[in-house]
Amino acid sequence: MSRYRPGLTRPALLAMILALAGPAMAAERLGLGQSLTPAQLVTWDIDVDAAGHGLPPGSGSVAQGQRVYAxxxxACHGDRGQGNPADALVGGRGSLATAKPLKTIGSFWPYATTVFDFINRAMPYNAPKSLTADEVYAVTAYLLHLNGIVAADAVLDAVSLPKVRMPNRDGFIGDTRPDTSNVACRHCPAPPPSQ
Structure with a gap:
């Protein structure tokens, strides 16, 4: 830790470190668990950020996505994304400022890449992470098409998906509360550049 936070005493910090490290040390001492191999770790290293970093190779079209979606x-989101029993994925444009906003991919989500990320890691509900990268690109393309964001002949991949501009891209604002920002300490020297 390079910064000392007022109010957090050194004994409290030591106790916190031991509390966090204790279970790991106990597991090792008792022979519980195992270290992940690089090959195992790769299967869980699937995060995709708003800029598209982390998107895997592959591609998918709207037509392919319609088949995978069906x-x-x-069964959960309706035959055209209207929802029931699970959330609606389509519609709701212009409803966010109303008394009953409908938060869908087309009305709420600011980045198409995070739609891909969510489908890739959490869907389908009964079998998360079971879709191939091509199927996730395809379902993402289909859902974006249903929301009027991409054309019927669109094909998405790691290059084209980050270029998709979502209708609510500018609808999110920075949170200026002091507990939500990561501002460098004004009393400490700037950290050295990472190498």
């Missing part, structure tokens, strides 16, 4: 998504 097989794996429609």
């Amino acid at each position: 097989q794996t998504c429609a």
Whole structure:
């Protein structure tokens, strides 16, 4: 830790470190668990950020997505993303400022890449992470098409998906509360550049 936070005493910090390290040390001492191999770790290193960093190779079209959606998504989200029993994925544009906003991919989500990320890691509900990268690109393309964001002939991949501009891209604002920002300490020297 390079910064000392007022109010957090050194004994409290030591106690916190021991509390966090204790279970790991106990597991090692007792022979519980195992270290992940690089190959195992790769299967869980799937995060995709707003800029598209982390998108895997592959591609998918709207037409392919319609087929995958019908097989794996429609039972929960409706045949055209209207929802029921699970959340609606389509519609709601212009409703966010109303008394009953409908938060969908087309009305609420600011980045198409995070739609991909969510589908990739959490869907379908009964079998998360079971879709291939091509299927996730395809379902993402289909849902973006249903929301009027991409054309019927769109094909998405790691290059084209980050370029998709979502209708609510500018609808999110920075949170200026002091407990939500990561501002460098004004009393400490700037950290050295990472190498």
